[in-house]
Amino acid sequence: MPSKAQPKLRLRNVSKEYVAPRTGQRTLAVSDFTLDVRAGEFLCIVGPSGCGKSTVLNMIAGLDQPTGGDIEMDGHHVRGPGAERGVMFQDYALFPWKSVRDNVGFGLRHGTPGAGLTAAERNDRVNHFVNMVGLAGAEAKFPHQLSGGMKQRVALARLLANGPDVLLMDEPLGALDAQTRMVLQVELLRIWGEAAEEGDRKTVVFITHGIDEAVFLADRVVVMSSHPGRVSAVIDIDIPRPRRESIRSEPRFGQLTDEIWSLIRDEAYQAIA
Numbered sequence: 670m671p672s673k674a675q676p677k678l679r680l681r682n683v684s685k686e687y688v689a690p691r692t693g694q695r696t697l698a699v700s701d702f703t704l705d706v707r708a709g710e711f712l713c714i715v716g717p718s719g720c721g722k723s724t725v726l727n728m729i730a731g732l733d734q735p736t737g738g739d740i741e742m743d744g745h746h747v748r749g750p751g752a753e754r755g756v757m758f759q760d761y762a763l764f765p766w767k768s769v770r771d772n773v774g775f776g777l778r779h780g781t782p783g784a785g786l787t788a789a790e791r792n793d794r795v796n797h798f799v800n801m802v803g804l805a806g807a808e809a810k811f812p813h814q815l816s817g818g819m820k821q822r823v824a825l826a827r828l829l830a831n832g833p834d835v836l837l838m839d840e841p842l843g844a845l846d847a848q849t850r851m852v853l854q855v856e857l858l859r860i861w862g863e864a865a866e867e868g869d870r871k872t873v874v875f876i877t878h879g880i881d882e883a884v885f886l887a888d889r890v891v892v893m894s895s896h897p898g899r900v901s902a903v904i905d906i907d908i909p910r911p912r913r914e915s916i917r918s919e920p921r922f923g924q925l926t927d928e929i930w931s932l933i934r935d936e937a938y939q940a941i942a
């Protein structure tokens with residue numbers, strides 16, 4: 670049983686070096702990355718393009734292996750993917766030939782999350798999360814009939830239906846227009862359980878290019894620098910919850926976004942030069 674003081678995730682001096690198979694060229698994408706993520710925390714990672722954000726997330730997910738250091742969840746080494754760590758990407762990753770209902774229920778029918786559940790229990794769980802993300806009435810639709818925002822709601826419902834303890838989100842709102850994005854940020858906080866006790870919330874690691882998105886969502890923002898990717902700062906977002914739309918125009922919101930932008934501005938310009 671994990672102790673209360675134990676972090677949910679612990680990354681210790683994690684590094685990742687890619688070696689190109691044909692040329693043997695080496696890229697040190699991440700180096701000496703050390704971070705604890707508390708249980709129930711909403712943690713955002715920002716940094717200039719190519720600084721290693723996705724590499725870090727993929728290693729936590731177990732989709733990629735560190736070449737140095739160690740990653741633990743609840744005190745156990747992460748050795749590969751696991752149902753307790755759910756991943757969501759920018760590109761929806763829905764099955765185009767399956768309905769909303771079948772997309773959401775896919776992991777329950779074909780993976781370990783549904784083990785031991787009866788068909789009725791699986792259906793109940795699918796309905797619960799379809800309702801939670803605001804897709805009631807759209808269960809029989811197919812992805813091509815949905816807007817981008819609705820597709821990401823489906824992907825979120827599928828992620829939640831699988832019951833992971835940790836949500837790993839790689840720019841999940843990155844493909845959406847600005848308005849849909851702001852609406853879904855609010856929805857995401859509601860679904861995460863912003864109004865609930867901290868102990869009842871999932872642990873979230875959320876990658877974004879949007880500094881304002883990170884400040885709106887996060888308890889803490891990890892700022893990465895690049896070449897190689899490292900933690901350059903960890904900023905506490907001391908804006909009380911629940912967070913309403915109106916906080917975006919408050920002075921503290923602007924101060925925090927300015928502070929984070931000042932930390933990555935030079936590298937961000939270099940990354941696109």
Ligand SMILES: Nc1ncnc2c1ncn2[C@@H]1O[C@H](COP(=O)(O)OP(=O)(O)OP(=O)(O)O)[C@@H](O)[C@H]1O
Pocket residue numbers: 687688689696697698716717718719720721722723724725
């Ligand atoms: N499979 C791979 N093989 C070789 N190099 C890779 C591989 N994946 C990523 N890299 C390199 O590792 C570095 C970090 O990439 P990564 O995608 O993690 O950064 P990122 O911060 O998520 O980027 P972005 O903000 O553009 O999404 C980059 O230099 C990238 O080119």
